[in-house]
Amino acid sequence: MIAAEIITIGDELLNGDLADTNTARLGALLRARGLGFGAGQTVRDDPARIAAALALAASRAALVLVTGGLGPTEDDVTMQAAAAFAGVKLREDEASLARIRERFASRGYPMTPNNRRQALIPEGASALENRAGTAPGVRMEVDGTTFFFFPGVPLEVDALAADHLLPWLSQRVPAGSRASHTFKTFGKTESQVATLLEPLPRAPDLHVAYRAHFPTIQVTLHVDEPDAGVRSARLEALSTEVRRLLGPIVFSEAQGGSLAEAVVRALAGAHATLALAESCTGGLATAMITEVPGASEVLVETAVTYSNDAKTRRLGVSEALLAEHGAVSEACARAMAEGIRAGSGAQLGVAITGIAGPGGGSADKPVGTVHIALASEDGTRHRALRLPFDRARNRVVSAFAALDMVRLHLNA
Amino acid sequence: MIAAEIITIGDELLNGDLADTNTARLGALLRARGLGFGAGQTVRDDPARIAAALALAASRAALVLVTGGLGPTEDDVTMQAAAAFAGVKLREDEASLARIRERFASRGYPMTPNNRRQALIPEGASALENRAGTAPGVRMEVDGTTFFFFPGVPLEVDALAADHLLPWLSQRVPAGSRASHTFKTFGKTESQVATLLEPLPRAPDLHVAYRAHFPTIQVTLHVDEPDAGVRSARLEALSTEVRRLLGPIVFSEAQGGSLAEAVVRALAGAHATLALAESCTGGLATAMITEVPGASEVLVETAVTYSNDAKTRRLGVSEALLAEHGAVSEACARAMAEGIRAGSGAQLGVAITGIAGPGGGSADKPVGTVHIALASEDGTRHRALRLPFDRARNRVVSAFAALDMVRLHLNA
Numbered sequence: 001m002i003a004a005e006i007i008t009i010g011d012e013l014l015n016g017d018l019a020d021t022n023t024a025r026l027g028a029l030l031r032a033r034g035l036g037f038g039a040g041q042t043v044r045d046d047p048a049r050i051a052a053a054l055a056l057a058a059s060r061a062a063l064v065l066v067t068g069g070l071g072p073t074e075d076d077v078t079m080q081a082a083a084a085f086a087g088v089k090l091r092e093d094e095a096s097l098a099r100i101r102e103r104f105a106s107r108g109y110p111m112t113p114n115n116r117r118q119a120l121i122p123e124g125a126s127a128l129e130n131r132a133g134t135a136p137g138v139r140m141e142v143d144g145t146t147f148f149f150f151p152g153v154p155l156e157v158d159a160l161a162a163d164h165l166l167p168w169l170s171q172r173v174p175a176g177s178r179a180s181h182t183f184k185t186f187g188k189t190e191s192q193v194a195t196l197l198e199p200l201p202r203a204p205d206l207h208v209a210y211r212a213h214f215p216t217i218q219v220t221l222h223v224d225e226p227d228a229g230v231r232s233a234r235l236e237a238l239s240t241e242v243r244r245l246l247g248p249i250v251f252s253e254a255q256g257g258s259l260a261e262a263v264v265r266a267l268a269g270a271h272a273t274l275a276l277a278e279s280c281t282g283g284l285a286t287a288m289i290t291e292v293p294g295a296s297e298v299l300v301e302t303a304v305t306y307s308n309d310a311k312t313r314r315l316g317v318s319e320a321l322l323a324e325h326g327a328v329s330e331a332c333a334r335a336m337a338e339g340i341r342a343g344s345g346a347q348l349g350v351a352i353t354g355i356a357g358p359g360g361g362s363a364d365k366p367v368g369t370v371h372i373a374l375a376s377e378d379g380t381r382h383r384a385l386r387l388p389f390d391r392a393r394n395r396v397v398s399a400f401a402a403l404d405m406v407r408l409h410l411n412a
Numbered sequence: 413m414i415a416a417e418i419i420t421i422g423d424e425l426l427n428g429d430l431a432d433t434n435t436a437r438l439g440a441l442l443r444a445r446g447l448g449f450g451a452g453q454t455v456r457d458d459p460a461r462i463a464a465a466l467a468l469a470a471s472r473a474a475l476v477l478v479t480g481g482l483g484p485t486e487d488d489v490t491m492q493a494a495a496a497f498a499g500v501k502l503r504e505d506e507a508s509l510a511r512i513r514e515r516f517a518s519r520g521y522p523m524t525p526n527n528r529r530q531a532l533i534p535e536g537a538s539a540l541e542n543r544a545g546t547a548p549g550v551r552m553e554v555d556g557t558t559f560f561f562f563p564g565v566p567l568e569v570d571a572l573a574a575d576h577l578l579p580w581l582s583q584r585v586p587a588g589s590r591a592s593h594t595f596k597t598f599g600k601t602e603s604q605v606a607t608l609l610e611p612l613p614r615a616p617d618l619h620v621a622y623r624a625h626f627p628t629i630q631v632t633l634h635v636d637e638p639d640a641g642v643r644s645a646r647l648e649a650l651s652t653e654v655r656r657l658l659g660p661i662v663f664s665e666a667q668g669g670s671l672a673e674a675v676v677r678a679l680a681g682a683h684a685t686l687a688l689a690e691s692c693t694g695g696l697a698t699a700m701i702t703e704v705p706g707a708s709e710v711l712v713e714t715a716v717t718y719s720n721d722a723k724t725r726r727l728g729v730s731e732a733l734l735a736e737h738g739a740v741s742e743a744c745a746r747a748m749a750e751g752i753r754a755g756s757g758a759q760l761g762v763a764i765t766g767i768a769g770p771g772g773g774s775a776d777k778p779v780g781t782v783h784i785a786l787a788s789e790d791g792t793r794h795r796a797l798r799l800p801f802d803r804a805r806n807r808v809v810s811a812f813a814a815l816d817m818v819r820l821h822l823n824a
Contacts, residue, residue, distance in 0.1 A: 006426075006454075011448075012621075013435065013436070013439075013452070014418075014435070014439055014448055014449040014450070014451070014452060015439050015440075015443050015448045015449075016436050016437065016438070016439030016440025016441065016442070016443050016448075017436075017439075017440075017621050017623060018436060018623065019431065019432070019433045019435070019436035020431070020432065020435065020436075021431045023425065023426070023431070023432065023454065024425070024428050024429075024430060024431035024432075025428065026428070027425075027426050027427050027428030027429075028427070028428025028429075029428065030428070031427050031428050036423075036426055036427045036428075037426040037427075037454075038426070038456065038461075039426070039453065039454060039455055039456070039461065039465075040425070040426060040452075040453065040454030040455075041451065041452065041453055041454070042418075042435065042449075042451060042452030042453070042454075043451055043452075044450065044451070049450075049451065053451075189521065190483060190484060190485065191484040191485070191524045191526050191527050192521075192522075192524065194484065194485045194486075194524070194526060195524045195526070207487075208486075208487075209423060209424070209487060210483070210485045210487065211424050211429060211430065212483075212565065214565075220429075276716075278695075281699075281702075282698055282699055282701070282702025282703070282707065282711075282714075283690075283695030283696070283697075283698030283699040283702060283714055283716065284695070284699040284702070285695075286694055286695030286698075286699075286716050287693075287694055287695040287696040287698075287699040289694070289695075290693075290694020290695060290696070290716070290718070290807075291694070291803075291804060291807070293769075293770055293771065293803060294771075295694065295718075296718045296719070299694075299716075299718055300718070300719060300721075300722060301715065301716055301717050301718060301719065301722035301726065302694075302695055302714075302715070302716035303713065303714070303715055303716075303726075304688075304695065304698050304702070304711075304713055304714035304715075304716070305713050306702070306707075306708045306711055306712070306713060307708070307712060307713065309712075310712060310713040310756070313755075314713065314715075314726075343725075344722070357705075358705055359705065359706075386520075388518070388519050391703075391705055392703060395702075395703070
């Protein structure tokens with residue numbers, strides 16, 4: 001297994017001007033081949049600091065990916081630092097210079113002298129054609145470590161990685177010895193999920209990773225085993241055990257799968273349609289659903305009814321009910337769910353009403369009080385939440401809880 | 413000037429599971445005090461690697477911020493590594509344990525044994541109360557370097573930095589010599605905004621930074637000048653010039669100010685109310701509006717009408733109109749805006765109808781075709797968009813464009 005590291009270069013990354021995404025994008029690319037970064041460094045646009053970072057990474061890794069500092073301006077000094085680290089001079093790469101000239105000519109832009117700097121690469125290194133930008137990438141070998149230098153712009157990183165890094169990896173990396181599987185859960189905290197999974201074996205070939213992505217918790221099983229057949233059997237057996245231990249809180253095992261996607265899929269699978277009545281979530285649950293392509297097949301309509309008047313006019317919630325119980329109540333949630341179901345003709349009607357905060361709370365109904373109801377041909381079910389978060393997170397959890405009620409109803 | 417570094421901890425940061433944003437958020441916080449990180453390291457959840465990273469940072473910096481690895485699970489090993497680095501043992505911090513117990517009790521969650529681990533901190537270090545989460549932060553001094561340890565969750569980083577890091581900095585760092593001001597714009601690309609600002613002076617005391625935060629572009633002016641009076645006068649004069657050059661595309665100059673917030677403020681200021689009819693955005697524009705506390709004062713209701721049937725039933729769009737022009741048309745957008753305005757009694761009715769993709773496009777109406785309309789007592793205005801993005805970004809731009817139409821109408 002190749003030990004790999006990453007170095008991201010640029011004052012803007014350390015001054016708070018820009019959040020680095022290249023570490024994550026290149027990390028995902030390596031992981032797809034069973035690799036991962038052992039460490040990362042972020043360095044200022046300073047030749048001495050960059051050279052020191054290259055030396056540190058080379059002392060630990062056989063593959064070092066470097067992004068940033070290949071632009072045309074004075075503060076782009078990565079190539080200068082790379083040459084100093086390797087103990088060589090910079091040379092002008094003719095093919096790169098020709099491509100830079102051609103790029104400017106084809107766009108009708110004047111080429112400025114500093115663009116010519118972008119053709120300078122360390123002696124002995126190879127220029128890598130960049131179809132997405134001006135600066136070439138560079139591959140350099142120093143004492144058994146291979147360095148790939150890419151510009152900092154994510155689109156150019158993607159293009160250079162696809163065109164030059166992946167082919168290089170394919171020749172050198174045997175199919176990975178790690179297999180992984182991810183479960184996405186909603187409804188329990190990270191430590192509750194960990195407690196549920198305590199019966200899993202402690203074994204050197206198994207690593208269980210938790211990641212909170214509010215309000216969900218993701219659990220990833222990593223199995224390390226050189227034999228592909230043993231590896232996949234082991235991962236499958238462990239995954240079956242995880243499914244048994246976690247039960248219905250798992251809403252997705254798909255890469256990038258969202259709760260909304262699981263709900264849309266479950267609705268489509270059941271040939272069922274949905275309509276929503278949202279109060280405190282203000283359209284958030286619907287926006288989550290409609291993010292999924294194909295949502296129009298299952299979502300009939302939504303009414304966002306903030307005011308009592310709109311609840312009466314659009315959903316048929318009676319004024320007497322509102323006067324007796326208030327808009328944030330089990331009775332109102334049930335009436336909203338039944339009202340949107342009847343008015344839309346959808347099979348399932350879902351309602352959310354509550355107090356997201358920061359204002360609007362009382363001793364009786366504090367901020368975080370939320371009522372959710374699901375009306376179907378089987379009758380109407382209700383759930384009360386008492387959430388401890390701020391406005392934004394109270395809304396997100398309420399929307400998730402409402403969608404999850406639909407998922408659990410359809411899977412039951 | 414204090415030399416500072418950052419260390420971000422977590423396998424997920426190096427495996428491609430998560431892009432780090434803490435370096436950027438803490439970097440921006442330091443820069444507001446005239447400081448910045450000299451370097452950053454990203455490290456796996458491995459005690460030996462973390463201890464080595466702490467030692468390297470301590471060799472170069474007097475202040476080291478560390479995020480991640482304070483959670484309750486087995487792979488959270490930052491405290492263990494910090495104790496090993498400092499050559500001390502872990503101790504259970506009583507005050508932190510009491511807060512953790514209280515936090516669970518107040519929410520009615522059972523406290524699991526692994527939550528107790530979160531009260532373990534190195535001997536000699538101080539626990540920092542975390543109002544946003546379970547794990548306390550930790551401050552530790554080793555050989556003249558001060559370490560702050562924060563959890564990885566951005567909300568908790570923000571809370572701990574505001575409560576503990578900023579007061580610590582205020583006692584040690586003289587007021588910075590830099591003043592900054594940020595303008596948030598919508599409707600132009602980064603290079604278009606830069607072109608509008610070309611008349612700004614080129615001066616060594618002025619740094620103009622651009623940051624794209626899709627679909628907005630933020631422009632920040634930084635003025636470096638030791639004299640506080642001169643500095644604020646210079647920043648104010650330059651800000652006035654920027655306002656003149658950018659004109660109505662600036663929707664906010666407030667820290668954290670969103671377009672939706674500007675719209676809610678403008679509606680409240682004009683004592684106007686709003687109702688929305690959303691098709692392709694599926695509730696997204698309403699979710700953005702209702703994210704703002706106090707939105708209930710200005711938003712009467714929203715109808716998310718995906719189907720033609722719902723457009724007719726809820727908004728009174730005639731079947732003849734739909735048959736002649738289709739749902740994605742100027743005529744339909746106008747009828748939807750007028751229908752929601754009439755039905756809700758709001759002063760302003762806004763409608764969005766379009767094809768977000770990936771499916772649903774045709775030669776005549778390709779993916780990205782969006783119609784927006786605003787109905788008011790002055791009549792109905794319409795805007796057509798032809799967007800080049802994917803589904804998610806087409807929806808976001810459509811929602812922004814609709815809200816911006818309200819803002820510009822009210823500010824006109």
